[in-house]
Amino acid sequence: MTARNRELIALFPVAILLTAGFAAVFAQENAQLDNASLIYGAYFFAACLATHVYLRIRLPAADPYLFPLVALLTAFGLVMVYRIDANLARDQANWFVLGLVLFAATIHFLRDYDVLERYRYTIAAAGLLLLLAPRLPGIGQQVNGAYLGVKLGPLAFQPAEFSKICIVVFLASYLREHREVLIVGARRVLGVTIPPLKHLGPMLVVWGASMFMLVFIRDLGSSLMFFAAFLALLYVATGRLSFVVIGMAMFLLGAWFFAATVPHVHDRVDVWLDPYAHPRASGYQILQSIFAQADGGLFGKGFGQALITIPGTHEALLPAAQTDTIYALIVNELGLFGACAVVLIYLLIAARGFKVALLADDGFSKLLATGLTAVFAIQAFVIIGGVTRAIPLTGVTLPFISYGGSSIVANFVLLALLLLVSDRARRETT
Amino acid sequence: MNRQIVKLFALVVALFAVLIGFTSYWSVFDAKALKEKNANKRPLLEQQQIKRGRILAADGTVLARSVAKGHGAGLRYVRRYPEGSLYGHPIGYSFVQQGDSEFEQFHNDELVGNGSEFSSILDQLGGGNQEGNDVVTNLDPTAQRVALSDLEERGFGAVVAIEPQSGRVRVMASNAPYDPNRVPYQLERLNANETETPLLDRATQGQYPPGSTFKVVTAAAGLDSGTITPETAFDAPGSLEVEGQPLENDFSQSFSGISLDTALTFSVNTWFAQLGEKVGEDTLFEYMDRFGFNAQPAIDLPEDEVSKSGVYSEGRLLGPGDPVDLARVAIGQERLAVTPLQMAEVAAAVADKGKLMKPQIWSRVVEPDGHVAKRMDPSEYSQPVSAQTAEELATAMEGVVSAGTGTNAAIPGVAVAGKTGTAETPSETCGGSSEANQAWFIGFAPADEPKIAIAATIECTTEFGNDVAAPIFRDVAETILNGE
Numbered sequence: 001m002t003a004r005n006r007e008l009i010a011l012f013p014v015a016i017l018l019t020a021g022f023a024a025v026f027a028q029e030n031a032q033l034d035n036a037s038l039i040y041g042a043y044f045f046a047a048c049l050a051t052h053v054y055l056r057i058r059l060p061a062a063d064p065y066l067f068p069l070v071a072l073l074t075a076f077g078l079v080m081v082y083r084i085d086a087n088l089a090r091d092q093a094n095w096f097v098l099g100l101v102l103f104a105a106t107i108h109f110l111r112d113y114d115v116l117e118r119y120r121y122t123i124a125a126a127g128l129l130l131l132l133a134p135r136l137p138g139i140g141q142q143v144n145g146a147y148l149g150v151k152l153g154p155l156a157f158q159p160a161e162f163s164k165i166c167i168v169v170f171l172a173s174y175l176r177e178h179r180e181v182l183i184v185g186a187r188r189v190l191g192v193t194i195p196p197l198k199h200l201g202p203m204l205v206v207w208g209a210s211m212f213m214l215v216f217i218r219d220l221g222s223s224l225m226f227f228a229a230f231l232a233l234l235y236v237a238t239g240r241l242s243f244v245v246i247g248m249a250m251f252l253l254g255a256w257f258f259a260a261t262v263p264h265v266h267d268r269v270d271v272w273l274d275p276y277a278h279p280r281a282s283g284y285q286i287l288q289s290i291f292a293q294a295d296g297g298l299f300g301k302g303f304g305q306a307l308i309t310i311p312g313t314h315e316a317l318l319p320a321a322q323t324d325t326i327y328a329l330i331v332n333e334l335g336l337f338g339a340c341a342v343v344l345i346y347l348l349i350a351a352r353g354f355k356v357a358l359l360a361d362d363g364f365s366k367l368l369a370t371g372l373t374a375v376f377a378i379q380a381f382v383i384i385g386g387v388t389r390a391i392p393l394t395g396v397t398l399p400f401i402s403y404g405g406s407s408i409v410a411n412f413v414l415l416a417l418l419l420l421v422s423d424r425a426r427r428e429t430t
Numbered sequence: 431m432n433r434q435i436v437k438l439f440a441l442v443v444a445l446f447a448v449l450i451g452f453t454s455y456w457s458v459f460d461a462k463a464l465k466e467k468n469a470n471k472r473p474l475l476e477q478q479q480i481k482r483g484r485i486l487a488a489d490g491t492v493l494a495r496s497v498a499k500g501h502g503a504g505l506r507y508v509r510r511y512p513e514g515s516l517y518g519h520p521i522g523y524s525f526v527q528q529g530d531s532e533f534e535q536f537h538n539d540e541l542v543g544n545g546s547e548f549s550s551i552l553d554q555l556g557g558g559n560q561e562g563n564d565v566v567t568n569l570d571p572t573a574q575r576v577a578l579s580d581l582e583e584r585g586f587g588a589v590v591a592i593e594p595q596s597g598r599v600r601v602m603a604s605n606a607p608y609d610p611n612r613v614p615y616q617l618e619r620l621n622a623n624e625t626e627t628p629l630l631d632r633a634t635q636g637q638y639p640p641g642s643t644f645k646v647v648t649a650a651a652g653l654d655s656g657t658i659t660p661e662t663a664f665d666a667p668g669s670l671e672v673e674g675q676p677l678e679n680d681f682s683q684s685f686s687g688i689s690l691d692t693a694l695t696f697s698v699n700t701w702f703a704q705l706g707e708k709v710g711e712d713t714l715f716e717y718m719d720r721f722g723f724n725a726q727p728a729i730d731l732p733e734d735e736v737s738k739s740g741v742y743s744e745g746r747l748l749g750p751g752d753p754v755d756l757a758r759v760a761i762g763q764e765r766l767a768v769t770p771l772q773m774a775e776v777a778a779a780v781a782d783k784g785k786l787m788k789p790q791i792w793s794r795v796v797e798p799d800g801h802v803a804k805r806m807d808p809s810e811y812s813q814p815v816s817a818q819t820a821e822e823l824a825t826a827m828e829g830v831v832s833a834g835t836g837t838n839a840a841i842p843g844v845a846v847a848g849k850t851g852t853a854e855t856p857s858e859t860c861g862g863s864s865e866a867n868q869a870w871f872i873g874f875a876p877a878d879e880p881k882i883a884i885a886a887t888i889e890c891t892t893e894f895g896n897d898v899a900a901p902i903f904r905d906v907a908e909t910i911l912n913g914e
Binding site for chain 2: 232235236237239276279280283287288290291292293294295296297298307309310311312313317331335336339340343346347350351354357358363366367370374377381384385388389390
């Protein structure tokens with residue numbers, strides 16, 4: 001069976017799942033079945049089908065599972081967001097369509113994605129500018145003490161979501177060119193292999209960017225995500241674990257220093273270590289997130305059953321349920337089994353992404369696919385880890401599930417790049 | 431680079447495994463502890479969304495019901511108690527913030543409709559909303575009202591009325607009462623009220639010296655163990671020296687060659703003190719155990735809200751072998767501390783041919799569709815004494831009301847069997863007043879075919895059992911008998 005036919009077959013259960021999900025939420029809210037769920041299911045399936053046909057024409061050899069897996073997450077996210085607030089779900093559906101349009105546009109314009117290499121410094125600069133934007137007067141926005149958003153007229157978005165792609169593209173390209181000298185030029189000092197100092201520059205820039213995010217953007221989550229993706233790429237490019245260890249030490253040192261000096265970062269860490277210290281104030285979100293999970297058990301309470309606000313008030317029982325803590329809501333309603341399924345989908349996407357990297361045959365393609373996959377997987381880890389108190393809770397979205405346009409659109413661009421790499425790799429191998 | 435990519439993927443697998451680990455810890459392994467955290471209001475808020483069943487009196491009077499507030503996702507139920515303070519005890523209360531107590535707490539699972547784990551999963555799959563069941567009690571509203579108003583006229587105390595053959599609790603009243611509707615905003619004030627202690631259910635938690643009512647237990651032990659017969663007669667001097675202290679009859683009256691009937695009718699202390707010593711410590715404690723002393727009462731109320739009755743020393747229950755002043759235990763003094771519920775059980779056992787039934791407030795559980803899910807099945811707690819002993823005791827107790835110390839309990843046209851009690855309370859328990867009595871009456875009616883057994887008590891009074899407790903018995907018994 002061809003790759004595209006496999007993709008087509010995989011899309012059917014996704015559409016059925018979405019329809020069933022909507023039907024479940026309707027049944028819960030109105031105590032009756034409504035054929036609106038069928039209509040939503042049909043729209044969703046039509047959008048996926050159109051994308052599939054487009055892929056059939058433009059990237060016939062690309063990985064057949066990535067798009068259905070992402071569609072599955074999106075369907076899941078739409079149902080969850082709909083269950084929280086129908087109006088939010090309408091926005092989300094619009095962004096999904098916009099995401100597909102940008103997905104198609106990326107495939108259309110970057111068919112020869114080597115062109116990215118040529119503009120790598122421009123792209124890096126754009127990435128850094130995007131990161132800076134939330135602090136620029138006039139357009140920057142502060143949310144919960146972190147500078148995450150940008151507002152340009154009617155258009156509001158979170159630049160870090162797009163910036164991560166720019167940084168990965170730059171790093172993949174830079175490391176492709178310099179990996180040899182990084183390996184060959186490395187010296188052993190006191191038994192530790194250290195990279196050559198003159199090629200260390202860009203690494204310091206990335207480290208600096210991460211620290212900058214920590215201090216000025218106060219975005220602990222994105223900072224962690226960027227730096228982890230950087231280390232992953234560095235490791236894959238050079239095969240030197242010592243570089244990763246040095247990088248990690250630098251990050252931890254910097255994080256430790258800023259955690260002690262920047263109150264916002266410091267508070268996040270304190271809350272992580274002892275949420276019960278201020279259960280009604282700073283610890284509220286993480287505690288309620290954990291309590292919501294405790295209430296889920298193995299099988300969950302069922303779609304639409306979780307309490308999100310305190311009944312009779314507008315006070316949040318699970319703050320930011322549609323964005324940061326959506327995973328806690330999933331555990332509450334679908335239980336440990338449902339949550340495992342979600343984590344498994346992310347893992348399957350990561351597996352397909354790394355497979356793309358393995359199959360790719362030039363260095364840039366390999367590093368690009370690795371970087372994109374790594375940053376995606378790490379993003380999922382950072383937010384799920386935050387919500388489950390494995391690491392400090394930060395405001396990162398759960399890709400394709402959380403409510404948020406920037407996240408959906410940016411991640412569809414990321415997917416488009418992965419499929420572009422995949423198509424070329426699989427054409428060459430077959 | 432492929433080797434590194436595979437290793438990187440392995441790392442991602444490990445990281446995601448950590449996420450699954452944490453998720454399972456919170457959602458399954460640590461879930462129970464988390465649900466009990468103070469900061470976690472989620473379980474309470476969820477329970478608030480279930481329509482809790484009603485609690486009804488025997489005649490259908492609504493004692494507790496839930497009313498809806500808000501709608502949609504804001505829908506919640508709040509408990510209302512239409513009868514106010516009349517049933518604060520023993521129904522208790524149930525609120526999200528303040529928790530629950532007494533009958534509301536004990537029957538929580540039925541009231542919220544918690545079935546077995548399996549059936550609740552089925553409910554969930556069926557998409558049905560959980561709805562509570564009604565619980566119907568045995569309480570008699572007319573008699574409950576009479577009991578509480580009689581108490582309020584006379585002082586703090588309690589009344590418990592039990593149907594002897596079934597153990598059905600018909601009345602359980604405690605003065606001072608409280609209105610459960612006020613609990614949401616007055617709980618602290620109610621708790622802080624140390625003179626009235628309105629939240630204390632005196633019927634089940636009041637620990638009082640039983641005084642002469644305990645002579646029924648001593649007599650039961652004497653007769654049933656064969657130590658004496660109803661004909662056994664001996665002298666009862668006006669005063670006896672026991673453990674270095676004089677033990678006296680009322681007005682130091684002495685009796686010569688009297689048997690049980692006379693001794694009980696006139697509540698002769700020195701006669702029963704001697705009987706107690708004849709019976710012996712082991713036997714007396716054994717009969718106490720049979721009547722339900724020294725054990726958790728088998729009533730349908732939370733364990734920590736029902737006290738055990740017995741001889742206490744520094745909060746510990748004494749048993750056979752512990753040094754006790756047996757002569758004074760036999761007349762209901764020493765360190766005896768008993769609940770009105772326990773004394774009602776003693777009366778009920780004598781009334782029901784020596785058989786003690788488990789006292790139960792609930793009668794049946796009714797599902798929202800009207801189907802009766804469960805019925806109270808009267809069950810025996812023990813057989814403290816033989817039917818013959820019970821009959822002999824009943825005869826002696828009839829004399830108390832017809833010719834002795836308990837004449838105020840008499841009901842025209844009905845034979846009443848009973849026993850008065852007037853115990854000396856340590857003065858510090860009554861705010862330092864020197865002449866503080868614990869006034870009692872226990873008994874049943876009609877004596878030949880008992881329909882109701884009652885214990886009534888008033889604390890810290892200057893009056894005697896016959897003056898304040900016997901009239902309460904009479905009023906409550908009459909009300910119940912008229913209602914039959």
